[in-house]
Amino acid sequence: xxxxxxxxxxxxxxxxxxxxxxxxxxxxxxxxxxxxxxxxxxxxxxxxxxxxxxxxxxxxxxxxxxxxxxxxxxxxxxxxxxxxxxxxxxxxxxxxxxxxxxxxxxxxxxxxxxxxxxxxxxxxxxxxxxxxxxxxxxxxxxxxxxxxxxxxxxxxxxxxxxxxxxxxxxxxxxxxxxxxxxxxxxxxxxx
Numbered sequence: 001x002x003x004x005x006x007x008x009x010x011x012x013x014x015x016x017x018x019x020x021x022x023x024x025x026x027x028x029x030x031x032x033x034x035x036x037x038x039x040x041x042x043x044x045x046x047x048x049x050x051x052x053x054x055x056x057x058x059x060x061x062x063x064x065x066x067x068x069x070x071x072x073x074x075x076x077x078x079x080x081x082x083x084x085x086x087x088x089x090x091x092x093x094x095x096x097x098x099x100x101x102x103x104x105x106x107x108x109x110x111x112x113x114x115x116x117x118x119x120x121x122x123x124x125x126x127x128x129x130x131x132x133x134x135x136x137x138x139x140x141x142x143x144x145x146x147x148x149x150x151x152x153x154x155x156x157x158x159x160x161x162x163x164x165x166x167x168x169x170x171x172x173x174x175x176x177x178x179x180x181x182x183x184x185x186x187x188x189x190x191x
Contacts, residue, residue: 008152049119063105072106
């Protein structure tokens with residue numbers, strides 16, 4: 001207890017500030033761990049995307065696969081039209097060869113496309129979580145709810161010690177009398 005009101009006010013103010021600083025440090029420490037985990041997840045997911053993209057590029061270059069669904073539709077339509085208009089045997093065989101290649105390699109390519117969409121969606125989700133956690137790390141937050149800023153008291157704010165002792169004495173005497181009366185009345189009702 002300090003007798004100087006200005007010093008006491010400064011102590012309270014510094015306690016509030018220390019509490020805020022300590023809470024911000026604790027939250028930043030917690031969120032920095034999460035931020036590092038999200039960054040590692042994002043790097044790992046990007047590596048998966050890059051590896052799958054390389055595989056898909058190989059299929060594009062070697063087999064001419066770009067989009068399984070649209071290519072299947074277009075080649076089937078082209079093959080049917082070539083047969084209907086009695087196109088040259090070479091063009092019909094070329095279309096047939098391309099359809100067979102699509103049937104052979106297209107399923108794997110379609111699975112790669114679906115996996116790529118899933119990986120891209122996961123990467124976007126991780127990036128959103130990373131951004132949100134990054135905002136939490138760099139957010140300055142006030143953890144103490146201050147109704148009124150501390151200020152030095154003009155006069156003594158607390159009663160003197162003898163008033164506290166006197167009030168305690170009266171309270172103890174009142175409780176003692178109450179207990180005695182209750183035990184006597186309980187004894188009379190039993191008898």
